[in-house]
Amino acid sequence: MNTRAGRTTKRMLLAVTITVAAATTAPASAASFVDKRTNACTPGCGYGIVVKYWHKKGSAQRGVGWVYASKGSTIKGRSYYARWLYQKPGKPMKAATGWTKGRAVGDFTEVSWGKDGHTGPQFPKNTRICIQYKGAAAQPCRTLT
Structure with a gap:
């Protein structure tokens, strides 16, 4: 050879x-993060929420990268406003954002905040994230586990 x-x-x-x-x-660095996505809706799915969040392995802090709100059965031509709220364990509910105008998509409206990735505000584990549409009593929520 x-x-x-x-x-x-x-x-x-x-x-x-x-x-x-x-x-x-x-x-x-990528292996040390845990990425999660959770969603829920009110009965009949009139209002929905999706939360994308992340945390470092073993950490008690949770970063919220993206929050999405939807409202079904909307009236054409009407404006709908939403915001997202958070409730740290043992604390009262607080608004994370002001009212944001929704975007009509077919017969529902949607609003989103943030961007995908390891960005956004950080909260303690077991913080509740909720969405609220102006004038609506229903608030679907998810807990950051």
Whole structure:
């Protein structure tokens, strides 16, 4: 066997091994986060909520990256406003945002806040996140576990 060809083959195998190892190993920073998504709606799904949140493994803090609110059976041409609220364990409910005008999509309205990823405000574990439409008594909520 040609020694030059043997060295080239060994280099190629080493390069492939390194490439495969790099592709299968996740960065340490990404592996230390837990991403979660939770959703709920009121009976009949008149009002809905979706919350995307994250936390570092072992942490008691939860970061809220994105909150989505929906309202079904809307009247065409009417404006609907929503906000999201939070309730830390043992504390009263507080508004996280002001009223935001919803966007009509077919026969329902939707509003969203934030962006996907490890961004946004942080709250203690077991904080409740709720949405509220102006003038509505129903407030679907989710708990950050």
